[in-house]
Amino acid sequence: MTRIDQIMQQDHVRLDALLDISARAVREGRWQDAARHLEQFRHGIADGHMVVEETTLFPAFEAREGGTEHPLTALLRKGHQDLRVFFQEMAEAISAEDAEEFADLLSTVQTILKQHDAKEETELYPYLAEALPDHGQAVGQEILTFAAGERA
Amino acid sequence: MSEYRGCELPEDLFYDLDYVWVRPEEDGILTIGVTDPAQTMSGRLQKARIRKLGTHLEAGRHVATLESGKWAGGVPVPCAGEIVARNEALLDNPHLINVDPYGDAWIARVKPDDPRHALDNVKTGPDAIEALSAWIDRYDVQCMRCSD
Numbered sequence: 290m291t292r293i294d295q296i297m298q299q300d301h302v303r304l305d306a307l308l309d310i311s312a313r314a315v316r317e318g319r320w321q322d323a324a325r326h327l328e329q330f331r332h333g334i335a336d337g338h339m340v341v342e343e344t345t346l347f348p349a350f351e352a353r354e355g356g357t358e359h360p361l362t363a364l365l366r367k368g369h370q371d372l373r374v375f376f377q378e379m380a381e382a383i384s385a386e387d388a389e390e391f392a393d394l395l396s397t398v399q400t401i402l403k404q405h406d407a408k409e410e411t412e413l414y415p416y417l418a419e420a421l422p423d424h425g426q427a428v429g430q431e432i433l434t435f436a437a438g439e440r441a
Numbered sequence: 442m443s444e445y446r447g448c449e450l451p452e453d454l455f456y457d458l459d460y461v462w463v464r465p466e467e468d469g470i471l472t473i474g475v476t477d478p479a480q481t482m483s484g485r486l487q488k489a490r491i492r493k494l495g496t497h498l499e500a501g502r503h504v505a506t507l508e509s510g511k512w513a514g515g516v517p518v519p520c521a522g523e524i525v526a527r528n529e530a531l532l533d534n535p536h537l538i539n540v541d542p543y544g545d546a547w548i549a550r551v552k553p554d555d556p557r558h559a560l561d562n563v564k565t566g567p568d569a570i571e572a573l574s575a576w577i578d579r580y581d582v583q584c585m586r587c588s589d
Contacts, residue, residue, distance in 0.1 A: 400513035
């Protein structure tokens with residue numbers, strides 16, 4: 290059995306790698322590749338990872354820990370909202386073939402992701418792995434299925 | 442000046458009810474900065490990047506990005522417009538935002554594309570102060586004055 294905390298941490302690693310591939314393409318001036326890989330990253334994180342968190346994991350945490358105004362999930366939801374704007378701005382920097390702008394945005398996004406992921410991995414996922422009846426395996430399967438669909 | 446949990450909330454400013462305050466100037470330009478509770482939540486700021494003069498931004502896009510040791514995020518503009526001024530002092534000393542968020546640490550000035558609707562997405566007055574107080578509770582922020 291794979292617990293939800295392990296599945297979500299592995300997904301962070303997978304998504305970080307996709308962003309790195311896009312960043313490398315920008316550095317090498319391969320703009321079409323950069324755009325394709327950034328969209329792959331954006332789809333994986335915004336349409337997969339974040340959606341599972343917002344629709345399943347955050348509500349599961351909030352149901353046990355005081356409702357939708359809990360500071361932890363409020364902060365994480367706000368982080369998602371900010372990141373979605375940054376992803377648009379990164380895509381625009383690639384469209385404009387502006388490596389300097391992309392590098393600045395990348396630095397900020399990587400800092401946000403590092404802090405955001407650390408909070409999830411130390412406070413949210415371990416809690417849910419203990420609180421959910423199957424250690425969150427069923428929810429984790431949604432992420433695994435989504436990731437497998439991306440690779441297909 | 443209203444105050445809630447130690448956070449200063451000037452009543453004459455407009456707010457996006459999140460990080461950002463907005464002051465409409467007499468010439469229609471909007472001066473933009475981050476609020477006292479937002480700078481408190483971010484911690485001691487170590488890096489500020491402000492978009493170049495002349496950049497055109499759509500509503501909701503970031504005019505600046507800020508980073509501290511424990512937080513990073515963007516400063517969105519409330520309406521579409523062009524950056525006509527930026528606070529160069531923040532690039533060398535982003536910590537100024539922690540010291541004087543409503544004064545010397547303004548971030549940028551934006552000329553709205555449509556001045557008639559420039560303030561459609563921001564609020565002011567008692568309703569704004571009440572919503573910001575709820576924001577402070579939501580993120581469990583307690584402000585303290587920073588002197589250097």
